[in-house]
Amino acid sequence: MTLDQLYHQIQKKKSFLCVGLDVDLEKIPAHLLQEDDPIFAFAKAIIDATHDLCVAYKPNTAFFEAYGVKGWQSLEKIIKYLNENYPDHFTIADAKRGDIGNTSTRYAKAFFEQLNFDSVTIAPYMGKDGVEPFLAFKDKYAILLALTSNAGAYDYQTLTADALPVYQQVLKTASQYKNSDRLMYVVGATKAEYLKEIRQIVPDSFLLVPGVGAQGGSLEEVYKYGANDRVGLLVNSSRGILYASQEEDFEDAARAEAFELQQAMEALLD
Numbered sequence: 001m002t003l004d005q006l007y008h009q010i011q012k013k014k015s016f017l018c019v020g021l022d023v024d025l026e027k028i029p030a031h032l033l034q035e036d037d038p039i040f041a042f043a044k045a046i047i048d049a050t051h052d053l054c055v056a057y058k059p060n061t062a063f064f065e066a067y068g069v070k071g072w073q074s075l076e077k078i079i080k081y082l083n084e085n086y087p088d089h090f091t092i093a094d095a096k097r098g099d100i101g102n103t104s105t106r107y108a109k110a111f112f113e114q115l116n117f118d119s120v121t122i123a124p125y126m127g128k129d130g131v132e133p134f135l136a137f138k139d140k141y142a143i144l145l146a147l148t149s150n151a152g153a154y155d156y157q158t159l160t161a162d163a164l165p166v167y168q169q170v171l172k173t174a175s176q177y178k179n180s181d182r183l184m185y186v187v188g189a190t191k192a193e194y195l196k197e198i199r200q201i202v203p204d205s206f207l208l209v210p211g212v213g214a215q216g217g218s219l220e221e222v223y224k225y226g227a228n229d230r231v232g233l234l235v236n237s238s239r240g241i242l243y244a245s246q247e248e249d250f251e252d253a254a255r256a257e258a259f260e261l262q263q264a265m266e267a268l269l270d
């Protein structure tokens, strides 16, 4: 998917919502556990119930890897279902990969060629040769962790290195990488007050912003400090949508949560 196509979807749907697909068999409605593939059945139901309200889906691979081969097969079915039925949605494999160069190339092939995701999240810690292999794929994107939503973000990311906080060094340095136009960045919604400074370093990049919903981040603050002239935001909610109800009405409840977020986004975009 191109960035123009993504922006077009945001305008068309008046939404920059990303629905996180963190499927937890301990939280899905009990009746689905009788299905052959409960993980896929649940994700498919959520996708069908929310597709017109969001522009992106983000399965976090941990929730699939936790179930071994079966979980990975469910992930394959979900990305295939999305690509066949909702090809206009931007897809994110939240896998937080990154390694020495030749290994990063294998990760990139796994997510971009084998699974056909549009993007994958990457840890910046191993630097340029760990990231650039992900940027060699046309119309595919690496989403680099910059300032994460969790409390542990303050352990390293805000420490000063060479006169700047580490998360700012990540943004500045990565902006110089080859094909850096294929980079996006993760910034937690719980750190919205940092977005003004972040936008000074990466004014045009898309930001993936997890942390509204269950983690309590404010959509309004994120938009106020983080939006650019092409919106430039994908705001993710996972548990807040997926587990709005754990009963038979889970699809309606998930849709209602997604609708509330989409309506709030529409109001901000108008």
Ligand SMILES: O=c1ccn([C@@H]2O[C@H](COP(=O)(O)O)[C@@H](O)[C@H]2O)c(=O)[nH]1
Pocket: 020, 022, 060, 094, 147, 148, 149, 150, 186, 187, 188, 210, 211, 212, 213, 214, 215, 236, 237, 238, 239, 240
């Ligand atoms: O800084 C980060 C980076 C990634 N995540 C992931 O996003 C979702 C958030 O889920 P919620 O249920 O909406 O809290 C989840 O997959 C995280 O691993 C993040 O939260 N923060």
